[in-house]
Amino acid sequence: MRVVEKVNDVRATVKEWKAKGLKVGFVPTMGYLHEGHESLIRKASEENDRVVVSIFVNPIQFGPKEDLSTYPRDLDRDSKVCEGAGADIIFHPENEEMYFEDFSTFVDMNGLTAGLCGKSRPTHFRGVCTVVTKLFNIVAPDRAYFGEKDAQQLAVIKRMVRDLNIDIEIIGCPIVREKDGLAKSSRNTYLSIEERNAATILNKALTLAKEKIQSGERNSKVIIKLIEEILNSEKLARVDYIEVVDSLSMEGVERIEKSVLVAIALFIGKTRLIDNFTYEL
Numbered sequence: 001m002r003v004v005e006k007v008n009d010v011r012a013t014v015k016e017w018k019a020k021g022l023k024v025g026f027v028p029t030m031g032y033l034h035e036g037h038e039s040l041i042r043k044a045s046e047e048n049d050r051v052v053v054s055i056f057v058n059p060i061q062f063g064p065k066e067d068l069s070t071y072p073r074d075l076d077r078d079s080k081v082c083e084g085a086g087a088d089i090i091f092h093p094e095n096e097e098m099y100f101e102d103f104s105t106f107v108d109m110n111g112l113t114a115g116l117c118g119k120s121r122p123t124h125f126r127g128v129c130t131v132v133t134k135l136f137n138i139v140a141p142d143r144a145y146f147g148e149k150d151a152q153q154l155a156v157i158k159r160m161v162r163d164l165n166i167d168i169e170i171i172g173c174p175i176v177r178e179k180d181g182l183a184k185s186s187r188n189t190y191l192s193i194e195e196r197n198a199a200t201i202l203n204k205a206l207t208l209a210k211e212k213i214q215s216g217e218r219n220s221k222v223i224i225k226l227i228e229e230i231l232n233s234e235k236l237a238r239v240d241y242i243e244v245v246d247s248l249s250m251e252g253v254e255r256i257e258k259s260v261l262v263a264i265a266l267f268i269g270k271t272r273l274i275d276n277f278t279y280e281l
Contacts (some may be wrong), residue, residue: 001083003075003090004250007138010052011093014140017199022049026141026168027133031055032072033081036176036184040145043173045086050137052093053082056098061127072189091139098134107133112159112250114126116152116263117274120240128153129160136168143169148177149183151261151276155250175275177203190271198236199268202275209262213279218256220244231266240272241264247278257281 004010012025015256020184025044031039032054044051054079055073062068075092083092106126113117113125136144144156154172176184191199205227212226227242245252247259256279264275 001079001087001089002058003079003092003194005091005093005097008096008139010089011140013089014052016052017050018140023143024048024139024141025051026078026135026139026144027051027053027087028135028146029053029055030057030071030186031078031249032074032076032186032189034176034184034186034188036075036147038081038085039084039176040147040173042086043171044143044145044216047171048141048143048159050089050146052089052091053087053140054093054135054139056093056131056133057133058098058131059095060099060130061124062161063121065146066121067187067190070190073185075205098131106130109156109160112152112156115250115252116241116243116247117265120265125153125156129156131167132157133160133164135167135232141168143171145171145173148172148278149185149274151263151277152250160178163253176207179271181207183273185273186273190192191268195236195268198234199273201231201234201237202264202273204260206262206264206275206277210277213262220252220254220256220260223256223262227262227264231264236268238267240267243279 017024021177027044034118057071063275087199109127114241118125143157159168161168180200184200209223209227222244223244231237231239243263245261247261260278261278263273
């Protein structure tokens with residue numbers, strides 16, 4: 001496995017692979033990899049002949065008061081995870097390699113990005129769409145793999161690929177959780193011991209909400225109120241949003257009559273965590 005920092009070097013290698021008829025899988029990440037990322041890389045390795053993993057903390061998807069400067073970074077650790085999971089190349093560019101000094105072109109989206117994380121982080125998805133489009137153009141993979149924990153991001157990427165006729169298959173992969181149910185996240189490392197214990201409230205709330213829907217409840221307001229009451233019982237928790245939305249459009253629904261996404265964003269102390277489940281009728 002190699003670590004490559006230059007766009008032209010990645011392109012040249014992928015062109016060599018494709019000239020031999022090899023299929024290329026791609027896993028875009030911001031690094032500090034955990035078992036969730038590892039599962040994406042392993043799936044990409046199983047389904048393709050070669051795998052590229054990008055590790056790039058994308059500055060333009062962070063708001064001015066967000067954690068760009070403190071976001072965890074450890075390339076040596078990440079390299080071991082990537083190699084063990086079957087990656088062939090890590091693309092690890094500097095900011096200057098990805099964004100020219102006079103960079104002025106962005107990829108934006110309406111609709112899907114208006115609610116959920118897009119509501120509280122208004123510039124976030126513009127940054128995500130722009131960097132993912134750039135990475136797709138650089139790596140030119142056959143398939144790209146994203147985790148379902150970032151459900152809105154996955155929906156946005158699928159729509160972007162469809163709308164812009166990008167010839168890449170987008171594959172969503174299940175959430176990987178700790179034994180106590182907390183979804184794996186690079187930001188979990190921010191949590192103190194007390195906060196880590198408190199963070200289990202996300203999965204507890206979602207589990208009870210799912211059971212309520214399975215028992216026949218179809219009123220979204222009832223589900224949202226149930227989740228809110230559970231989350232508010234945790235003194236360290238501060239709710240960002242609780243939403244029940246259409247799985248495809250990301251628009252809120254009053255009644256659960258087709259596939260929906262039940263999603264939470266929650267602050268535990270200063271750390272913002274997200275979690276969700278999709279319910280199929």
